[in-house]
Amino acid sequence: MFLHNYISKLQLDAPTPWGLFFQDSASPQMEGIEELHNNIMFYLAIILFTVTWMMISMIRNFLANKSPIAHKYMNHGTLIELIWTISPAFILILIAFPSFKLLYLMDEVMDPSLVVYAEGHQWYWSYQYPDFTNEDDEFIEFDSYIVPESDLEEGQFRMLEVDNRVIIPELTHTRIVISAADVIHSYACPSLGIKADAYPGRLNQASVYINRPGTFFGQCSEICGILHSSMPIAIQSVSIKDFLLWLREQMEG
Amino acid sequence: MGAIPEADPDEVLETKPFKFVTGYDARFPQQNQTKHCWQNYVDYYKCTTAKGEDFRPCKQFYHAFRSLCPKAWTDRWDGQREAGNFPVHLDK
Amino acid sequence: MIYKSKSNFQNHPFHLVSPSPWPLFTSLSLFILTTATVLFMHGFQGFQYLVALAVFNVIYVMALWFRDVISEGTYLGNHTNAVQKGLNLGVGLFIISEVFFFLAIFWAFFHSAISPSVELGAQWPPLGIQAVNPFELPLLNTILLLSSGVTITYAHHSLIQGNRKGALYGTVVTIILAVIFTFFQGVEYSVSSFTISDSVYGSCFYFGTGFHGLHVIIGTAFLAVGLWRLAAYHLTDHHHLGYESGILYWHFVDVVWLFLYISVYYWGY
């Protein structure tokens, strides 16, 4: 109970004061990441306590006055060496297996319903929705700049708000194609569990399936110049109906 | 821009399933999709060069690269094709 | 007093070298050479003269340093068995570092060639590059280099068996083959249709073959010094470390060429 309350305070789509744990997940990828994290923390706790216990007991029991005989010629023991080599190897396999499973599951973009193209610039993100065209073969295209501190409405998040948010329908498989125009950037959103570097001349894809409506914030995650901290990412997930209404408004101008 | 418009309660909205062609391509299973975009662009223009603009099966390549490639890339390649320095022979 | 008595004998087999100006002079000459070459390649006026001067400097300092080492090794008897062992190990490690240098060049080549980027039209060689036909001059060059490996081995075995004539002729033939190889590489460079700035293909091609060519020239010089010392009666049937190192280096250059021929010329054609 205590632990639950404690974690509730720590666990924090947007960063909150003293948020030390993950932000709330909004996609299957992020749930997988949290699960893997908890899984590995379990092994980590065991290792931490075992090693600490061994160190403390060694320090306590093998002081010069408690154990005055130095075993000069006792310098290897095959059995214990086998144990302390093979057992960590097994622990590493136990960690590696779920890790690789998650890695390949997250890499998979099987059958997306729409594509959002995100391009990093110094220092803003621009977006394209190439799947929706009007009669003139034009598609939605916009830039997404940070809202400066002086223009924030009261209550908005400093250094995280943008003028044009990315609108993605919830419960829809979306392929985000990520690239950059000038230097390397990185497109990241913690509560969706995505982070992919944006390279000029290369297209990286990330799969997104948002399972609840909400607003999710992220930041550029590869140092890209002086305003690296001022190119945030804001993704808003809405119902399909609202998405289509938004699309219509965008297309009709 | 950005704000979600209010729905008109009197308007009858009909939501149809939507789905676009650029699904999974087993030749490009990785995160890097650069050549997925590129291959479809090349295939489309090879297809239309061989079969003519109105050959409908070519359209699938068009939809694929249209969906994957950044506009700036296809614009540059279009320019190269017109200038004759596109790095692939599209008629072979 | 301790040191005075110490200077009268040496109770170990190692060669503790005396102070020498040549490491510093060599470093400075090489520094000027690289700086001048870079500036010359960037089109700075008059730097070709500094390049020439620096090349002269490098060769001059090399000659003086060689002279010192030959005095120490051949005339002062400082190159004991233990010292020879150490020098041999040093040459071996140097060649390993050279292997890794070429590994980096091959890495650049394979990185670009195995998965050619879309800017090249996703093909190798890129459209518009007329790659050198591997069955023309490069094949002849392969034969030349492999034959030089045979002749140098003949020379080495002759030396070990005390056959002075065989050693001399074998080395001379090797050097002639090496010079012909370098000449043909020059011919190939001058008739090839692409330059070092023609896409990553040109860069990788001239980067790899150019550095190989440079190593051929260095190896030729190495063997030439060995030849002169052979003629000057410096070398014996069981003490010819410099000559042996030259041979080892020559074989290394030979092997690099085989890899270049197979991957850059043949596979990349």
Next chain:
Amino acid sequence: MFLRTVSRAVPRSTAAIRAAPTASVNALQTRAASDHAIPNPTLANIEKRWEVMPPQEQAELWMQLRDRMKVDWHQMTLQEKKAAYYIAFGAHGPRAQPPKGEGMRVFAKVLQLTAASVAVFYAIHAFAGKQPATMSKEWQEASNEYALKEKINPIHGISKEGYEGKGFVQSPPAEKS
């Protein structure tokens, strides 16, 4: 030059042999084992005197002891055994006992430096500009409403049912200006 540094690093005992006029590499082998015990006064209280002895005397004494150790050790006097043990393994040089209170002095110095760095931090902090407008209670309460509207953190955070935390509030109210 390298040669000289090496010979300096050689233990004093060997240096002492070399110092002999007949210095030769064979000195070590030819020097005879000694049957005569070293007189007790020479060795008395060696623990106190050893470190202040001039190096030449140290070397001579040690060489004498070494020669004594070449014979049957049962013939050595107790003084000799004690002295040989002390010179070889005693608490001098690198094995010397740390001076009393050294731990405390290290601790005090660490505290002092920590205090200095804290002082530097607050000195720099004193010149900092004022906090952003978002760091006030009013703004952060508005942030809570905004977060509820945007459905932020619905699993463990502010938008969850029955949430009882402070949400985004962390700063004191803004000063009226």
